[in-house]
Amino acid sequence: MDVKNYKKAHKEIINDCINERIRQDKKFGANRKHHPAEWLMILGEEVGEVNQEGINYTFTFNDSKEITRVLENMRAELVQVAAVAMAFIQDLDNHYFDCPTICTSCEQRFELEGMAADDDCNYFCQECYKELAPIMKAEFDDLVRKGEIETNE
Numbered sequence: 001m002d003v004k005n006y007k008k009a010h011k012e013i014i015n016d017c018i019n020e021r022i023r024q025d026k027k028f029g030a031n032r033k034h035h036p037a038e039w040l041m042i043l044g045e046e047v048g049e050v051n052q053e054g055i056n057y058t059f060t061f062n063d064s065k066e067i068t069r070v071l072e073n074m075r076a077e078l079v080q081v082a083a084v085a086m087a088f089i090q091d092l093d094n095h096y097f098d099c100p101t102i103c104t105s106c107e108q109r110f111e112l113e114g115m116a117a118d119d120d121c122n123y124f125c126q127e128c129y130k131e132l133a134p135i136m137k138a139e140f141d142d143l144v145r146k147g148e149i150e151t152n153e
């Protein structure tokens with residue numbers, strides 16, 4: 001099966017995993033960086049939750065409603081496992097391989113040379129920076145005007 005057909009056949013699962021990734025990004029922050037050992041603990045915690053549902057399934061007898069609920073929970077936990085695995089992979093790709101820096105805005109990778117950084121060490125690609133610099137400058141000027149930040153000038 002080629003990738004296109006494969007994607008089609010698994011569309012619902014893939015969508016569930018991506019939606020879970022979005023949920024986790026909102027909850028824990030996007031583009032997370034952890035030591036691989038930390039990722040393994042996070043992943044292990046999620047796998048443990050699947051095991052919990054496995055125990056519930058194994059020891060739930062003669063209650064078809066309860067069994068359905070347990071299986072639904074198990075599926076949801078498996079989606080969380082997959083989403084954490086995706087975040088782990090993303091972290092390796094973004095932060096561990098000998099790779100260029102990620103643009104804070106568009107999240108694409110670029111060679112560090114030629115990227116722009118703001119005062120908080122966020123890096124931006126040329127294109128995003130061109131777009132964002134005037135906005136950031138306006139926000140900065142606004143804060144200075146309101147007296148919320150002081151300049152040395």
Ligand SMILES: [Zn+2]
Pocket residue numbers: 103104105106107108124125126127128129
């Ligand atoms: Zn960019």
